[in-house]
Structure formats: structure tokens, C-alpha cells
Amino acid sequence: MQSVILATTRLFAILGDPIAQVGSPRVFNPLMAKAGADAVLLPMHVTPADLKTAFQGIKTIRNFDGLIFTIPHKMAAMGLVDEVSMTGQLVGAINVARRESDGRWIGDMFDGRGCVRGLKDQGDDPEGKAVLLVGAGGGGSAVACGLAEAGAARMTIHDVDKAKAERLVDTVRRGYPGVPVALGAPDPTGHNLVVNCTPLGMKPDDPLPLQAEKLEAGTVLVDIVLKPDWTKLLEAARQRGCRTMNGIAMLRGQSMEIARFFGFG
Amino acid sequence: MQSVILATTRLFAILGDPIAQVGSPRVFNPLMAKAGADAVLLPMHVTPADLKTAFQGIKTIRNFDGLIFTIPHKMAAMGLVDEVSMTGQLVGAINVARRESDGRWIGDMFDGRGCVRGLKDQGDDPEGKAVLLVGAGGGGSAVACGLAEAGAARMTIHDVDKAKAERLVDTVRRGYPGVPVALGAPDPTGHNLVVNCTPLGMKPDDPLPLQAEKLEAGTVLVDIVLKPDWTKLLEAARQRGCRTMNGIAMLRGQSMEIARFFGFG
Numbered sequence A, B: 001m002q003s004v005i006l007a008t009t010r011l012f013a014i015l016g017d018p019i020a021q022v023g024s025p026r027v028f029n030p031l032m033a034k035a036g037a038d039a040v041l042l043p044m045h046v047t048p049a050d051l052k053t054a055f056q057g058i059k060t061i062r063n064f065d066g067l068i069f070t071i072p073h074k075m076a077a078m079g080l081v082d083e084v085s086m087t088g089q090l091v092g093a094i095n096v097a098r099r100e101s102d103g104r105w106i107g108d109m110f111d112g113r114g115c116v117r118g119l120k121d122q123g124d125d126p127e128g129k130a131v132l133l134v135g136a137g138g139g140g141s142a143v144a145c146g147l148a149e150a151g152a153a154r155m156t157i158h159d160v161d162k163a164k165a166e167r168l169v170d171t172v173r174r175g176y177p178g179v180p181v182a183l184g185a186p187d188p189t190g191h192n193l194v195v196n197c198t199p200l201g202m203k204p205d206d207p208l209p210l211q212a213e214k215l216e217a218g219t220v221l222v223d224i225v226l227k228p229d230w231t232k233l234l235e236a237a238r239q240r241g242c243r244t245m246n247g248i249a250m251l252r253g254q255s256m257e258i259a260r261f262f263g264f265g
Helices: A024-034 A048-060 A074-078 A086-091 A111-121 A138-149 A162-175 A232-239 A247-262 B024-034 B048-060 B074-078 B086-091 B111-121 B138-149 B162-175 B232-239 B247-261
Strands: A010-016 A039-045 A064-069 A096-099 A105-108 A130-134 A154-158 A181-183 A193-196 A220-223 A243-245 B010-016 B039-045 B064-069 B096-099 B105-108 B130-134 B154-158 B181-183 B193-196 B220-223 B243-245
Touching: A010 A024, A010 A048, A024 A039, A024 A247, A039 B039, A048 A064, A048 A074, A048 B048, A064 A074, A064 A247, A086 A105, A086 A111, A086 A138, A086 A162, A096 A247, A111 A138, A111 A220, A111 A243, A111 A247, A130 A138, A138 A154, A138 A162, A138 A193, A154 A162, A162 A181, A220 A232, A232 A243, B010 B024, B010 B048, B024 B039, B024 B247, B048 B064, B048 B074, B064 B074, B086 B105, B086 B111, B086 B138, B086 B162, B096 B247, B111 B138, B111 B220, B111 B243, B111 B247, B130 B138, B138 B154, B138 B162, B138 B193, B154 B162, B162 B181, B220 B232, B232 B243
Parallel strands: A010 A039, A010 A064, A130 A154, A130 A193, A154 A181, A193 A220, A220 A243, B010 B039, B010 B064, B130 B154, B130 B193, B154 B181, B193 B220, B220 B243
Antiparallel strands: A064 A096, A096 A105, B064 B096, B096 B105
16 A cells, blocks of 8 residues: 555655665555555665765755665764754764755654654553663664663663773763663663664574573563564573564564654654 | 555656646556556656756666656756757757666657657558648757658748747758758648647637648647647637647657656557
8 A cells, every 4th residue: 555656746765775675665655645645755775975965866856855764874864964853963873854844854863762662562661661782883872862762760781892882871871861871791680671782683693692591571672683583582582581572563663753753653 | 556666666757847737647657557667757846956956866866767857847957968869959858868777867858759659649640741830949849850750741830939930940951851841831731730839729818829721621730738638729620620639649649658768668
């Protein structure tokens, strides 16, 4: 199901390199049609070297209203828009932008809010949770800020690259001074929301990204890995009586939030 | 009916200012779907001042394969593509462009070929016809070149602006030296294919663009006016026993030719 393309149709697109594997066209076009919007979301294959020129061109198209940025554009896109949200500034990247009524483009970062929305949708509101977050890269930064924004009680951050983990601790501290945050081991003990933001789990022989044997029943375990949709970590958590959320559910949560940002949520 | 938008979908667009009135999205999307193409054609509202920036951006989008240019971009677009067809060069304008396999963009002009295709589709092949063409503007130039290319036997050209008519006579002479062409009165006598390329007929109180009372039975009368789809001139021709073709049929013919140019004809 998708909107019929007419002369009046408003345009949205996802920009990535490569593009043929992204899920957004399949997710957003039905959402737009269901909302009764005369709008479509298109795939656009743009290389990093061309991103600026592509964006400058897209800005001139008056019926073009919004963009999703995916790999490898999330950091570079931040330098192109007219204004970046606080979350985007903290994370140092954006994954969406939209045209405001005054013609300016504002960018925002929904990778973290998608995790929050997914958790809320399954009844696991992160508010008040003690969070262990493993993996302080782009995804980890966005999720850390998202969880802090959503009212996490405290947060422990781990990365095999200690400097990276320290930078993210500083970021969260600066952005959300009310949320105690510290560097720590990949040990779930004392945390009731544990999130894997490393790519470990994509390959069959990857080691577990954290000490899964210490997971306690009742803890919520999130794995942002998309493929496979059921990782060894998720299975270990399930066996220990944890509630779980996979990368697909997080992406679904994010899509709902982005749809709202685009005006048909 | 239109193709489902996937991450693999190829993009085409029509660029115009304004855009909300164009018919191409409604015409081409069903054509593409019917051809089994994973492709859609989008409306894009771009002003003359932005045309160059928009085109530079579009060129960077690797899954963007073709463009239709409509009012007011047909002349300016010629300066943007890497190569212009002979017809485009003669007319001094293009209305389509596509990306070649080597990445270069070539432009072509189908306004005239649409007229030819429409005539052929209704069994009135312009080959061998003695043509009277009234109105030597953009549309008239394209149609004159199209009919000459299709093998018209000879051509008389009239415009109230004599210098304009003279320029078009020169153009046809230069491009198609085998087709005798001359300046003349808007008098159908001695012609068996008569084409109105002026805007006269759009308003209810417009005078007739040519001496309709001299039309002879059997002559083919073409009126490129789109709105209304049945002009006073077409009615006068019908009453005198002429065969007729209106602007809609010409546009339909052109769409078929452009679809072929885009690779799904």
C-alpha cells in the first residue's frame, strides 16, 4: 500500500550509500498512505563525495519536505542543515531533516528515541531504569542520549576503546546533568536495562559483547543488531528470564517517531 | 496503478514551475508499472533560478535516470545536459534528458515527435503531406521539426510575428534540406495537414488562428491547444469534413515516445 503519485505529491527520501538494502521505503510508504498523506518516500543513492551537492539540489525542490540520512551520511549531514537539535549536537550526528515552514532545514537524531519508543511500546519504559550500555560508537551515543532524555535513573557505559567510552560519558554528563553516568565493565550486575550497541552478534562466531551469564531475570536486554534478528545475546538473555527487544523492534519504534517528525505520525 | 517504491526503485521526475497542474505523473506511473519497471516518475517543483542547482543535485543521485522538463525550463535545460540531440539543437530547447550508461546526460525534444506519433496512431502519417503550420514559437518549432523529420513533402509557416516565422523557416531549411519550406499566409488552400501551434483557442473569445473557411474535406487539422480539449478551430474543421487531432492526443503520443526514450516503451 502506498500513495498514488500525483502532480501534487510531496517528496521525502532516504539518502545512503549503498541504498538497495534499506528498509525505509517499504516501512514509510504504507505509513504515509495509511495517514492519508499525498506523499511518498524514495530511495536515493548518494555517495559521501556527492552528499553536499545532492542536498543543495534537493533543497531547491519546493515539494521536497524531508530526508532520512543513513550510513555513511549521519555525521556529514549535520554540517548541511540550518539548525541541529540538542540531541543531534550531543550525538554529533543527525539521521533526519525536514523543511520548516520558513524554508529552513532542521536536523535531528532519532536513533536513540527509536530505542525508547520501542521499549515503551512493549511496556518497558526506560524511565527510572539503571542502564548498562555497551558500545560507544554512533549507535551507542544516540541510544545513550535517548535513554538519558527518557529519564534513565543512572547509566554505566563500556567500550573496548576506553577513550571512546570516556567521550560518551562526558557527552551524557554534559547533555543530561541529572543522570549519573560512569565508565564501567560490561557486567550487568545491578542494572535492569542492558543494551548492546556494538556490532558483535552479526557474525555467527562473534563473542558475546557482555557478561551475559550475569543477567538477572526481569532485566530488559536490548540488542540493536539488525541481522540476524535473533542474536546469541538475545537467546542467552531469554534463557536467563530477561525481557528482550531486538534491532527490528527498535527500528520500528524509530520509524513511528520519524513519521511523527515528518508530520504524519 | 503504479510500481511499489522499494529500496531498489529507479527515479524519474518532471521539473516545472508551477508543477501541480502537470499530467505526467498520472500518465507515466501506470506506463512504468505496466512495463514491469521498478521505477516511478515524480513531480518536482523547481523555479528557473534554482534549475541549475536542482539538476546538479539530481545528477549525483545514482538511481536517478531521467527527467522531463516542462514550462518554463525547456530552453534553460538545454544548457545543463552533456549532449543535445539534433532536434533539440534545431528547436533550441529540450523537454527530456536521461542518464547514459557512461554517466553522461543527453537531452532531446519530443514535443514534435509527440505530434507525429499521435498522427500515426490515428492513421494520419505526416509523411508526404503538404503542411501549413501556424505559430512559430516553442511548440511550433518543435512540431515543424518533428513533421519535417517524419517526411513532410513541403511546409508553409505563418506567424503574426514575421521575424519569428522567418527564423523557423531558416531552422527547418537548415535541419531538413530535403523539405521545401516557405513563409506564407494562414491559408489552408493547397495543404492537406494544417497545424495550429498558437495559443489562440484557449480563451472563448479568441479569433481563429487561420482561415478555417478554406479548409477542405480530407485535410487533417491538428490543434495543439490543451484546454479546452475541443476548440472552435477543431469544431470548424470537423464541420468542413476534416479529420482532426487535439492537444491531448498529441500529449498521449508524446508520452509513448518519451516512455520509449526512458527505456520502457
